Amino acid sequence: AFSGRVIPHFSHYKRVAMVGVVFSMLCLCLLAVVAGYATLLEVEVLTICIGFGTGTTFPVTTVSVQNAVDRVHLGVATGVLTFLRSLGSALGVAMLGAVALGYGLPLAGEGVRIVGHSATVEPFVMIFAVAAVTLLLGLITLTLMPEKELRGYADNAAPILAE
Secondary structure, rough: HHHHHHHHHHHOOOOHHHHHHHHHHHHHHHHHHHHOOOOOOHHHHHHHHHHHHHHHHHHHHHHHHHHHHOHHHHHHHHHHHHHHHHHHHHHHHHHHHHHHHHHHOOOOOOOOOOOOOOOHHHHHHHHHHHHHHHHHHHHHHHHHHOOOOOOOOOOOOOOOOOO
């Protein structure tokens, strides 16, 4: 909601998302460093900050896609964007799950007794680090994305078919 309301006031609307992604990356790196030592409140605050920073990308990418296509193709472009977001989310969960299991996080109900605190911390450190690297790749992609001037409501209006 924040970035969606702020976008019209900036001529370079990509910067809103770029600042948000950098903020999320910093919070993820901090979370990776303090994993296992942070209190629940500290983890919650960092998680909220990560969500706030990452949340700035969604309105910016939606506006960018809708701004790049003709009004006739607006529904198709928005639908494809939503599908690709869902697909990316599923792949992200699978990737982070593979990282967690690869670094020794036991499956639920597996009956494995975890010995020592570091055995449970290391998978989460790697999850946060991989998520930060993924956000870095997203930042690079966002930087390379062309930024077109925002069009208004009357620009590129659909043709009137009948009167």
